[in-house]
Amino acid sequence: MLRFTDSLTGDKTDFVPRDPGKASVYWCGPTVYDLPHLGHARSTLAFDILVRYLRWSGYEVCSASNITDIDDKIIARAAEEDSTEPELAARFERAFIDQMDLLNIAHPDLRPRATEYVEQMIAVVADLVDREMAYTTDSGVYFAVDRLPEYGALVHRSPEELREGAGARVDVDDDKADPLDFALWKAAKEGEPSWDSPWGPGRPGWHIECVAMSLDLLGDGFDIHGGGDDLIFPHHENERAEALGCERAFATHWVHNGMVQVGGEKMSKSLGNFTTLGDLLEAWDPRALRLLVLQTHYRRTMEIGSDTLDQAAAALGRLDTFADRIGQADLPPSEPDPGVVERFRSAMDDDLGTPAAVAVIFDAVRDANRAIDIEDETGAAALASTVTTLASVLGLGLGSRGSSAPDPEATEIDAMVADRSAAKAAGDYAQADSIREALTTRGIQLEDTPAGTTWRRA
RNA sequence: GCAUCGGUGCCCGAGCGGACCAAGGGAACGGCCUGCAAAGCCGUAAAGCCGCGGGUUCAAAUCCCGCCCGGUGCUCCA
DSSP: OOEEEOTTTSSEEEOOOSSTTEEEEEEOOOBOSSOOBHHHHHHHHHHHHHHHHHHHTTOEEEEEEOBBOOSHHHHHHHHHTTOOHHHHHHHHHHHHHHHHHHTTOOOOSBOOBGGGOHHHHHHHHHHHHHTTSEEEETTEEEEOGGGOTTTTTTTTOOHHHHHHHTTSSSOOOTTOSSTTOEEEEEEOOTTOOOBOOTTOSEEEOTTHHHHHHHHHHHOTTOSEEEEEGGGIIIIIHHHHHHHHHTTOOOOSEEEEEOOEEOOHHHHHHHTTOOOBHHHHHHHSOHHHHHHHHHTSOTTSOEEOOHHHHHHHHHHHHHHHHHHHHHHHHTOOOOOOOHHHHHHHHHHHHBTOOHHHHHHHHHHHHHHHHHHHHTTOHHHHHHHHHHHHHHHHHTTOOOSGGGOOSOOTTHHHHHHHHHHHHHHHHTTOHHHHHHHHHHHHHTTEEEEEETTEEEEEEO
């Protein structure tokens, strides 16, 4: 039985989908006003893994994740760069998708943009106004928090407690009846993009888009809503308020991933400052980041730094070496080992226990290597099949650098390897070692096997 | 201040009342294999009284109380 820690209740609860056998998942995507950062990667990886696992478990999944392409930051940034909002948003959306692709993150089934959903947002706002859950002022339309006694359930705070902190970071808008109230619709200011509405020209407030899109695309009472845990308040709390204010069933499971820490100057200095995801992906195999994320539970705050990435890369190297080894071992086709698969499944079923699931894979790797060593082909084949299957469930493709492109220096290296083999056969180890040394300094690692010598880039 | 998540070996990091499992990964050391390596396998580490102090229990890293430390949130940040 699959279960998740639900941010609303704070408990692990069984996943009970609205429609048996199906799963509807929505998670908050980026506001595209800048390059993707490590936090985007972690969060998106977390939900990629969730969706992959749901599918593998047999659920028919519909996933949706938004692109917020209009908001204050986009407007400000476009003005700074003397660009336009659509151009800026399109550029950073492209960067986001490209880098997620590098991370082998599957595209969500639906990727709605906020600007394409203004009409639906206006409908939600109008509904809230009709129900007197919202009121209008000169500066826009606001949600009336005091009309919803449940407000604060997701952050686990009462409205009174929340009021104490309200306004701590931003000036309280005088138009608001209550400091907790938040904008559903913002009246247009000079020079800002705007849309017509029953309340005059303006643009949507922040939280309204996700409500309009998730309910529209996935339907009332959809299954899972997620995002980074920094979104719990105010974003998700307010989304929930809007949906409940319309008396529409919202998400039944709330799943939030923990934040990424980049341990201050230590890493950025020694590594020439990677603060963006792009910098990281230039220096490390994207799969190393995925593995690192997998080795930490999704709810926990994690540190991403050059040392932990190096460790993950080394672990990944072990998996790749293994994949290459089984590729050369010419094993008979085989089904995965049911016992190992079951251990993997129970790890994942328990709130997506990817660290334990990865441990199951590494255990299988060791067992498979041992089986190969003792020439137990049947056992090795089953375990090898298990490893590649389970790794792919987690979105990890294994095998020599994952690259299919032929090495440009292959011919030359092959020739040197052949020379060395000849020298070895002749007993001229000094010559053989000198060739090997030459290759090593070029980053080529040789491996002598009973079947001959192979090489790979270290 | 309030809310919330956490403090486990050299490093990362599982664990959610009870099994000689404190997982798995990285690093280190020893052994096997190898002409020597690499890869792989086997093993080891006075390496932690699982942040500190109490408590509950036949039994606690795991539950409760207090304290210390860190992350995040407290209006637009995944």
